[in-house]
Amino acid sequence: MTRSRMHDPVDAVRGKPIYTADIVPENALRVKALRSEHPHALIRRIDVSSALKVAGVVEVLTAKDVPGQNLAGTVVPDRPFLAFDKVRSVADPVVLVVAENEEAADKAVEEVVVEYDLLEPVYDPVAALEPGAPKVHDAGNLLRKYIVRKGDISRGFSQSDVIVQDEFRTQMQEPAPIEPEAAYAVPDADGGLTIYGSIQNPYYVLGGVAKILGLPREKINLIAMAMGGTFGGKSDEAPWDVCAMAGLAALKTGRPCACIYSRDESIVAHSHRHPAVMRYKLGASHEGVLKALDAELFFDTGAYASVGPLVMLRGITHSSGPYVFENVR
Numbered sequence: 145m146t147r148s149r150m151h152d153p154v155d156a157v158r159g160k161p162i163y164t165a166d167i168v169p170e171n172a173l174r175v176k177a178l179r180s181e182h183p184h185a186l187i188r189r190i191d192v193s194s195a196l197k198v199a200g201v202v203e204v205l206t207a208k209d210v211p212g213q214n215l216a217g218t219v220v221p222d223r224p225f226l227a228f229d230k231v232r233s234v235a236d237p238v239v240l241v242v243a244e245n246e247e248a249a250d251k252a253v254e255e256v257v258v259e260y261d262l263l264e265p266v267y268d269p270v271a272a273l274e275p276g277a278p279k280v281h282d283a284g285n286l287l288r289k290y291i292v293r294k295g296d297i298s299r300g301f302s303q304s305d306v307i308v309q310d311e312f313r314t315q316m317q318e319p320a321p322i323e324p325e326a327a328y329a330v331p332d333a334d335g336g337l338t339i340y341g342s343i344q345n346p347y348y349v350l351g352g353v354a355k356i357l358g359l360p361r362e363k364i365n366l367i368a369m370a371m372g373g374t375f376g377g378k379s380d381e382a383p384w385d386v387c388a389m390a391g392l393a394a395l396k397t398g399r400p401c402a403c404i405y406s407r408d409e410s411i412v413a414h415s416h417r418h419p420a421v422m423r424y425k426l427g428a429s430h431e432g433v434l435k436a437l438d439a440e441l442f443f444d445t446g447a448y449a450s451v452g453p454l455v456m457l458r459g460i461t462h463s464s465g466p467y468v469f470e471n472v473r
Contacts, residue, residue, distance in 0.1 A: 161370035164326035164342050168402040172328065173202055175393045175403040176249035178239040178256045179412065180231035183267075183447075184278065185260035187229055187238070194255040195241060200248030203396050204256070205240040210392065212358030218380050220449035222281065225356050225388060231260070232280050232447035235412040237385070242393040242401060269444040270421055280447055287445060288453040290460045293473060300436025300471030304427030309438075312424065316444070317417035323372025324410035325382050328402045329390035336363035337394055341387045343368040344378045352384035357391050364391070380451050382414035418455050419444040422463075437469040 155161055192204040207214050207228035214228070215221040227236040239256050243249035264278040271277060272285040279285060301307060327341040336359065343349050346368045354361045366387070371378070386403050393401035405413060420443050427436035441459055445452025464472065 156370075163323055163372055164328055164340050164369045165323075165402075165404055167340060167369070168328050168404070169400070171400075173242050173244060173393060173397060173399050173401040174246045174249045175389050175401050176241045176243070176246070176253050177237040177389065177403075177409070178241065178253045178258070179409075180227065180234055180236040180238060180258075180260075182231060182260055182262055183234055183265040184263040184280065185231050186263065187227060187231065187258060188261055189257075189259040190239065191257040191259075192239060194257070195239075195252040198243070198248055198252040198255055200244040201241060201252045202244065202399075203240075203242040203393065204252065205242065205392060205396060206238070209396065210356060210358075211395070213355045216352055216356065216381050216384050216388075217449055218451050219453045220287070223381065223448035223450075225385065236447075237389075240389055240393065242397060269419070269442040273442075287449055288456055290457060292460055292463075294469070295471035297436055297438055297471045297473040300469075301425075301427045301438075303429065304435045305430045307425065307427045309423075309425035312420075312422045314420045314422075316419045318411055319375035319377035319414070319416065321371075321373035321375055321377050321410070324405040324407055325378065325386040325414065326402070326404040327383075327387040327390040328400065329387070329394035330400045331394045331398055332363075332365075334363070335359075336365070337391050338365040338367065339387050339391055340367045340369050341383060341390075342371050342378065343383045343387070344371065344374050345383075349383045349387060352381065353388045353391060356384070356388040357395060376417065377410070377414040380415045382410075385413065415446075415450050418446075418452065420459065434467055434469050436471040437464050438473050439463050 195204050207226040214225050216223050216225050227238045241249045241252040266272045266278045329337050329339045346366055350366045354364055390401045390403040423440040425438040428434050443456045
């Protein structure tokens with residue numbers, strides 16, 4: 145079950161909306177994630193014994209404590225909710241600490257020991273497709289390939305008086321929502337949860353959280369609070385994670401739990417606008433008639449699929465901009 149609170153724009157400019165962090169009581173447990181410090185590595189050992197000894201720590205959770213499906217994904221379920229055998233980015237959460245306050249949680253995170261075998265990372269989408277490139281996933285680094293054909297590209301260029309070609313690159317862009325990701329989970333008497341969160345797509349988030357927590361959807365009452373911006377950063381799996389982290393902690397402890405990202409954590413945890421490498425060859429006549437478009441586009445969706453296939457499809461279908469080409473490849 146989901147519910148969105150209606151928000152008055154007049155109240156917004158008066159500073160009256162109630163955000164997730166505003167409703168968290170002081171006695172709620174705090175949830176913090178230990179994230180990978182390496183972009184690509186095998187996990188050899190996780191030792192939480194010292195973290196459990198920190199005063200104020202209630203629980204320390206790893207992948208083995210996830211009751212449902214330990215995989216998340218908007219299009220392809222390829223991203224572990226909690227990494228257990230391998231990390232593929234510095235954003236990957238490995239351990240969750242649940243404590244009486246943020247100070248204890250932060251201290252306990254520093255006490256967790258994770259031993260890694262480092263692997264060679266790959267950062268460039270074109271280099272990732274070269275033979276012998278490090279494999280981020282066992283199946284390889286190519287997530288999806290789309291091919292578009294129209295007309296006769298060779299004939300189009302033969303009819304062109306002017307041919308221009310070049311390569312263009314765009315950078316990754318951070319959406320930087322004003323309010324970082326946040327969730328507050330309260331266990332119900334019937335074994336379910338009420339979760340309040342900064343959520344852009346509540347039904348979509350509900351499905352992902354239910355799978356991770358191993359609960360039927362009707363056992364989760366998901367309430368979308370006023371949202372302090374998203375700009376794309378809360379449109380995919382970041383709200384899954386923060387809601388599932390708070391929810392898992394609440395299920396394990398039987399107490400209300402809050403997970404509120406810091407600005408630094410928000411930046412590494414949510415998705416970003418995809419960097420792209422675009423190779424274009426365009427042909428036109430002296431009269432200004434566009435004759436041919438030959439384009440090759442590479443999009444960097446990062447370590448996991450996220451919304452990458454959808455972004456790639458949009459990029460391909462929009463690759464000619466508002467212009468009509470008779471011949472396309």
